[in-house]
Amino acid sequence: MANLNVVVASQADALSSAESSDLPPVDRVEGLGVDDFVARYRLPRRPVVLTDALKQWPANGRYTPEFFARAHADLEIRCAGKTYRLAEALSLQDQATEGHPGPYPCTIKDARSFVRDIMPRLPWALPNRHTHPLVPELIFNSISHIDIFFGGAGNQFPFPHYDYLRMHGWVAQLYGNKEMTLYEPGQEHLMYVDPQRPWRSVMEYADQPDYERYPLFRQVRSRKVLVRAGEALFIPCGTWHTARCLDPGISVLFDQLEASNWREFTGEVVAMRRRAGQPLKAAAIGAYLRVLGPLLGIAERFGANRRPDWGVPTHAGEGTMLHTAGAG
Ligand SMILES: [Fe+2]
Secondary structure, eight states, X not given: OTTOEEEOSOHHHXXXXXXXXSSOOOEXXXXXXXXXXXXXXXXXXXXXXXXXXXXXXTTXXXXXXXXXXXXXXXXXXXXXXXXXXXXXXXXXXXXXXXXXXOOSOEEXXXXXXXXXXGOSOOGGGOSOOTTOTTSOGGGTTTOOSEXXXXXXXXXXXXXXXOOXXXXXXXXXXXXXOEEEEEEOTTOGGGTTBOSSSTTBBSOOOTTXXXXXXXXXXXXXXXXXXXXXXXXXXXXXXXXXXXXXXXXXXXXXXXXXXXXXXXXXXXXXXXXXXXXXXXXXXXXXXXXXXXXXXHHHHHHHHTTTTOOTTTTSOSSTTSSSOOOOOOOX
């Protein structure tokens, strides 16, 4: 574990964990090798902040609100279903306060020309199975795999949720500070899970919960973690969380599907089909994915699913669109 530097309860964590319970702070690690990451965090499903994760990305240190306002002022950006000029959205985010947040979530409508600035895909986030040709694209339908997101003070993704289809989540912070609240596993009985959308709670504004309506939520154990510019947070599959921007920020949000969350992913896909009233399709896709998983595992031993280029086109007009992701 050469050069591994685990900093527990750093000053930044102390600032950000005022509401944490007695849970230990999320590790903040520099110089973590991929094998160590897998053994210490991915397989045991422990979140971690990799403090030097983005140093290979051309975007690191270059992507600032000023850069985008200067170089891409007229770019179309989607904010809560409305389209803005990027310069306009950035101005609104800059003026935002906790009490008067700007529009949210704001994501670049067509991010293909920016993908080359966030290469390579982080080595800790490989392998990834989304783009393998044997994994049916229609499973992912309207969901997102990668998203360049702009936020301002007061913007938040306020309802507890876990990332769709139980994929691992990654928050790569290029500018500003994002505060994540991570809930301990196994507390679904306290989370007011939406029966129609069991990956999220019906309860919004988890930072200021309505305990009259949601009394069980008082018992929920959580911890906060700050993600700063240049850092990436790994959120293990199935981890319930919320997100809040502390200031104007730029994040890359993406997900990961690999061997250790394949079983849960398969279960989610099957359950989704069943909820849609398609039991035969549910059984068929479940059987297919259960066979496919071990085959992909064998292929990955020989280097499959390790594309550093995210497996997406790098400029407009080439191939398919990027999916766009949720905001936290
Ligand atoms: Fe999320």
